[in-house]
Amino acid sequence: LTSSNVLEKNDAYLIGVDVGGTNLRVGVIQQCNVVWAERIHADFSAFCRTHAGEAALDSILDTLARAIREAQTRYPAVCAAGIGFPGFIDPMTRRIIQSPNLPGLTDVDLLTPLSKTLNLPVGIENDALAAAFGEYVVSGQEHRESLIYLGLGTGVGGGLILEGRPYPGTHGVAMEVGHIIIESDGRPCGCGNRGCMEQYASASGVALTYAELAGGWQGMDSSLVAALARKGDTHASRAFERAGEALAQGLATILKVVDVSRVVIGGGMSQSWDLMHAAFRDRLEADLIPALRGRIHIDVSRSADQAGMIGAAMLAAPRA
Numbered sequence: 561l562t563s564s565n566v567l568e569k570n571d572a573y574l575i576g577v578d579v580g581g582t583n584l585r586v587g588v589i590q591q592c593n594v595v596w597a598e599r600i601h602a603d604f605s606a607f608c609r610t611h612a613g614e615a616a617l618d619s620i621l622d623t624l625a626r627a628i629r630e631a632q633t634r635y636p637a638v639c640a641a642g643i644g645f646p647g648f649i650d651p652m653t654r655r656i657i658q659s660p661n662l663p664g665l666t667d668v669d670l671l672t673p674l675s676k677t678l679n680l681p682v683g684i685e686n687d688a689l690a691a692a693f694g695e696y697v698v699s700g701q702e703h704r705e706s707l708i709y710l711g712l713g714t715g716v717g718g719g720l721i722l723e724g725r726p727y728p729g730t731h732g733v734a735m736e737v738g739h740i741i742i743e744s745d746g747r748p749c750g751c752g753n754r755g756c757m758e759q760y761a762s763a764s765g766v767a768l769t770y771a772e773l774a775g776g777w778q779g780m781d782s783s784l785v786a787a788l789a790r791k792g793d794t795h796a797s798r799a800f801e802r803a804g805e806a807l808a809q810g811l812a813t814i815l816k817v818v819d820v821s822r823v824v825i826g827g828g829m830s831q832s833w834d835l836m837h838a839a840f841r842d843r844l845e846a847d848l849i850p851a852l853r854g855r856i857h858i859d860v861s862r863s864a865d866q867a868g869m870i871g872a873a874m875l876a877a878p879r880a
C-alpha cells in the first residue's frame with residue numbers, strides 16, 4: 561500500500577478513528593479529506609487505571625461503537641472503519657497484544673465485537689503508524705519517501721513510513737520509540753520497564769517532571785504546565801526542556817537505526833513545541849552521528865490532529 565495507489569483507487573467514504581489515552585477522534589474521510597469529524601475527551605487511560613480489564617474493555621467498546629455509529633448516521637454510505645489504537649497490534653490476528661497506557665488491555669480483540677455490533681467491516685492499526693501514514697498522505701508525497709512520525713500525547717508513539725510503505729514490524733512493535741530507555745533506573749513505565757522516553761517526553765511525563773520539581777501537584781495536566789511556563793514559572797519551563805531533551809535522546813537513537821531525513825512531530829504536546837524546541841535541538845545535535853547533524857528535517861504537524869484519523873481510515877479500514 562502506498563499513498564499513490566490509495567489516492568488513485570479509493571473515493572469511498574471511510575471512517576477513521578484515532579484512539580488515545582486521553583482523546584478519541586472520529587471522522588469520515590473521503591480520499592484524504594476529512595468531511596466530518598468530532599473529538600471526544602474519553603480519558604481511557606485514567607479509566608483503565610481505576611477499572612478492571614473487563615470493565616475497561618466494555619467501556620472502550622461502547623464508546624467506540626457509539627462514535628462509529630454517529631459517523632454512520634451522518635454518512636450512511638460509509639463502507640468500512642479503521643481504528644488507530646495505542647498499543648501493540650498482532651500483525652496476524654489483529655488482536656491488541658498490550659497497551660502500556662491502557663493497563664488491563666492484554667490480548668484483546670476489538671474487531672469481532674465491533675464489526676458485529678455495527679454490521680461494518682472494521683480494521684485496526686497502531687495509532688502512531690496510522691498517524692505517520694496520514695502525515696505522509698496529506699503531505700502529498702509522490703516519491704517513495706521515508707518519514708518518521710513521533711506523537712506526543714498521553715504516551716509517545718512512533719510510526720515509520722519506509723520508502724512509501726508503512727512499517728509495522730514482524731511482531732507489530734516496530735517504532736515503539738516511547739519505550740526506548742533513556743534513563744537507567746528511571747520512572748516506572750506501563751510497558752513494564754523503567755526510564756522509558758515517554759515517561760519524560762509525553763504529556764504525562766511533563767506533568768510528572770513538574771510534580772517532581774515543584775513538589776506535590778500530582779495529576780496536573782501538561783497544558784496547564786505549559787500555561788505556567790509561558791508565565792515564567794521556571795519549574796514548568798524546565799519540565800518542557802526535559803521533555804525536549806528526552807525526545808532528542810530517543811530520536812538520535814532511532815536515527816542511528818533507521819536513516820531518514822524527515823521527522824514529523826504531532827500529538828497534543830506538539831502545540832507547545834516552542835517550549836521544547838531549543839532543548840530538543842541542542843540535545844539532538846549533540847547526540848546525532850556527526851555526519852547527520854543539520855541534515856534532519858523536523859516539522860511540527862500541520863494536520864490539526866487529523867493525521868491519525870486520516871491514516872486510520874486509509875491504512876486500517878478493510879476495503880472490498
Ligand code: ADP
Pocket residue numbers: 579580581582583584712713714715763764781782783784786826827828829830831832
Ligand atoms: P492521546 O492521543 O494520547 O489521547 P493527544 O495527542 O490528544 O493524546 O494529547 C493530549 C494531551 O496533550 C493531553 O494530556 C493534554 O494535556 C496535552 N496538551 C494539549 N494541548 C497542549 C498544549 N498546548 N501544551 C501542552 N500539552 C498539551
Ligand code: MG
Pocket residue numbers: 578579580581687711713827868
Ligand atoms: Mg493519539
Ligand code: ZN
Pocket residue numbers: 660738739749750751752753754756
Ligand atoms: Zn515503557
